[in-house]
Amino acid sequence: MVVLSVPAEVTVILLDIEGTTTPIAFVKDILFPYVKENVEEYLQAHWEEEECQQDVRLLRKQAEEDSHLDGAVPIPAASGNGADDPQWMIQAVVDNVYWQMSLDRKTTALKQLQGHMWRAAFKAGHMKAEVTVPSPLKLLLIYDLTLWGTLMTSAGAHSSWRFFEDVVPAVRKWREAGMKVYVYSSGSVEAQKLLFGHSTEGDILELVDGHFDTKIGHKVESESYQKIASSIGCSTNNILFLTDVSREASAAEEAGVHVAVVVRPGNAGLTDDEKTHFSLITSFSELYLPSST
Numbered sequence: 001m002v003v004l005s006v007p008a009e010v011t012v013i014l015l016d017i018e019g020t021t022t023p024i025a026f027v028k029d030i031l032f033p034y035v036k037e038n039v040e041e042y043l044q045a046h047w048e049e050e051e052c053q054q055d056v057r058l059l060r061k062q063a064e065e066d067s068h069l070d071g072a073v074p075i076p077a078a079s080g081n082g083a084d085d086p087q088w089m090i091q092a093v094v095d096n097v098y099w100q101m102s103l104d105r106k107t108t109a110l111k112q113l114q115g116h117m118w119r120a121a122f123k124a125g126h127m128k129a130e131v132t133v134p135s136p137l138k139l140l141l142i143y144d145l146t147l148w149g150t151l152m153t154s155a156g157a158h159s160s161w162r163f164f165e166d167v168v169p170a171v172r173k174w175r176e177a178g179m180k181v182y183v184y185s186s187g188s189v190e191a192q193k194l195l196f197g198h199s200t201e202g203d204i205l206e207l208v209d210g211h212f213d214t215k216i217g218h219k220v221e222s223e224s225y226q227k228i229a230s231s232i233g234c235s236t237n238n239i240l241f242l243t244d245v246s247r248e249a250s251a252a253e254e255a256g257v258h259v260a261v262v263v264r265p266g267n268a269g270l271t272d273d274e275k276t277h278f279s280l281i282t283s284f285s286e287l288y289l290p291s292s293t
């Protein structure tokens with residue numbers, strides 16, 4: 001097994017989610033399609049709520065910033081041009097969300113709405129991510145599993161959010177060795193907490209010392225990592241960032257953060273230069289902490 005020694009100055013491990021702790025397929029085939037298929041219905045049901053209106057305001061502000069982009073979909077101001085008609089406005093928001101999602105944009109506005117939708121879906125029991133049936137059968141089901149849920153529950157199944165198998169044991173070990181563990185994802189902090197609160201290993205929120213999302217800055221910008229270090233109260237070289245995306249790894253490295261690129265099934269390929277430049281791991285168990293036994 002490959003072993004990557006964690007530098008002695010590292011006291012904080014910072015984790016990306018999609019492609020690092022969690023399969024890209026889980027996000028792309030389950031979480032995102034849920035949003036696409038349900039955004040209109042969600043807006044219809046929650047339109048009058050303050051939280052939903054805040055989401056719309058944020059999306060509108062983002063749409064204004066995006067107006068110079070090819071194919072950008074505007075969201076009109078709340079009055080004038082027929083925009084007082086909620087149905088017309090809802091359609092504009094839906095079109096904007098589709099457009100942003102078609103480009104897999106990581107804007108705070110989109111991520112905030114997605115997080116609120118997943119929370120509502122989870123609460124209502126409409127979204128069940130992974131259904132694990134006692135071995136040897138394992139099924140990955142999509143969502144809205146009313147019938148399946150009944151069948152699976154009677155078969156002793158449970159629903160939970162998906163982590164790679166090496167993640168939770170490794171995080172426990174790092175914490176026992178005195179490391180702090182933080183999460184930095186484009187997914188909103190609210191969505192991150194939902195995921196860690198309902199993992200395949202149960203509620204593992206207590207294993208995380210804190211969460212960061214794009215409100216602190218984008219993951220491809222080096223200042224974001226400086227801000228994270230000051231928010232944690234450490235130097236950037238006390239942090240080891242694990243991510244699947246080389247642009248994020250480069251931005252973190254530029255800020256003085258140690259990085260390892262995580263190679264998981266389904267992740268985007270790396271160039272030969274990236275493979276040479278970055279430390280690579282395929283499992284968290286490949287990290288060796290000198291302070292641990």
Ligand SMILES: CSCCC(=O)C(=O)COP(=O)(O)O
Binds near residue numbers: 018027031106186
């Ligand atoms: C509950 S996290 C949802 C994942 C998501 O929306 C996303 O964009 C993942 O980005 P990451 O920064 O974790 O790769």
Ligand SMILES: [Mg+2]
Binds near residue numbers: 019
């Ligand atoms: Mg990622």
